[in-house]
Amino acid sequence: MARILYSGTRNASSWAFRAWLALREGGIEFEERVVDIRKPQRFDNLKRIGEFSPPAAVPALVDGDTVVFDSLAIMEYANDLAGGRLLPLEPLSRARARSFLAWQHAGLSGLCPRLSFESAFYPDKRAMSVDEQAQSARAYDAFEQQLAFSGGPCLAGELSLADLAMVPTLLRLVSHTPAERLAQWPRVAEWNRRLMARESVREWLSEANTLPPVRLDDYMA
Numbered sequence: 206m207a208r209i210l211y212s213g214t215r216n217a218s219s220w221a222f223r224a225w226l227a228l229r230e231g232g233i234e235f236e237e238r239v240v241d242i243r244k245p246q247r248f249d250n251l252k253r254i255g256e257f258s259p260p261a262a263v264p265a266l267v268d269g270d271t272v273v274f275d276s277l278a279i280m281e282y283a284n285d286l287a288g289g290r291l292l293p294l295e296p297l298s299r300a301r302a303r304s305f306l307a308w309q310h311a312g313l314s315g316l317c318p319r320l321s322f323e324s325a326f327y328p329d330k331r332a333m334s335v336d337e338q339a340q341s342a343r344a345y346d347a348f349e350q351q352l353a354f355s356g357g358p359c360l361a362g363e364l365s366l367a368d369l370a371m372v373p374t375l376l377r378l379v380s381h382t383p384a385e386r387l388a389q390w391p392r393v394a395e396w397n398r399r400l401m402a403r404e405s406v407r408e409w410l411s412e413a414n415t416l417p418p419v420r421l422d423d424y425m426a
């Protein structure tokens with residue numbers, strides 16, 4: 206039975222990146238159809254996704270006659286197909302991992318909204334504002350504490366959906382954080398280094414880095 210993941214433009218689709226990562230890291234076989242979500246073709250392309258997936262958004266995974274929509278559902282399904290190895294089994298560790306997963310999925314409390322996923326690929330990065338520095342410090346503090354608690358190298362010890370969900374977040378934050386500042390959170394710096402070195406992450410980014418940047422109006426505003 207063919208599984209088809211409708212994913213999105215590599216340097217613009219953080220949600221598709223998360224779903225794709227979970228499937229790849231789970232060792233799940235799937236065919237990928239990249240949907241161009243750049244304007245203006247975005248609107249027609251997503252309308253076509255809406256013909257079979259209620260949110261009319263990517264990612265969407267078609268598995269036989271089932272459409273799994275929303276990155277979180279796809280990530281959890283990837284974990285199920287992988288025999289549950291992308292979440293800890295011990296209930297409290299699992300709850301901690303899920304807390305980070307849920308925090309990310311619920312929008313990370315609106316963390317640095319102008320530092321979009323797209324901006325991680327801009328060659329000319331601006332400096333973070335004072336407010337963005339404070340907001341990112343709050344996230345880095347939370348990651349650092351969790352990495353210390355679990356003992357690393359990942360948020361729940363072994364790689365889990367929580368880490369995969371944070372990959373696009375780390376890309377946008379770390380790419381705007383000078384190395385000497387990130388050094389205040391040594392566990393986060395090492396966690397980020399390891400995640401970015403994973404084959405799956407490098408595969409997605411190698412293509413993302415070749416695409417023309419997708420400029421968003423509010424980046425410099």
Ligand SMILES: N[C@@H](CCC(=O)N[C@@H](CS)C(=O)NCC(=O)O)C(=O)O
Pocket residue numbers: 213217218219220221242251261262263264274275276277
């Ligand atoms: N909660 C959804 C968000 C998906 C999402 O916003 N995808 C973007 C592309 S990265 C999209 O297709 N947006 C179209 C729209 O919302 O109209 C998920 O996690 O899958």
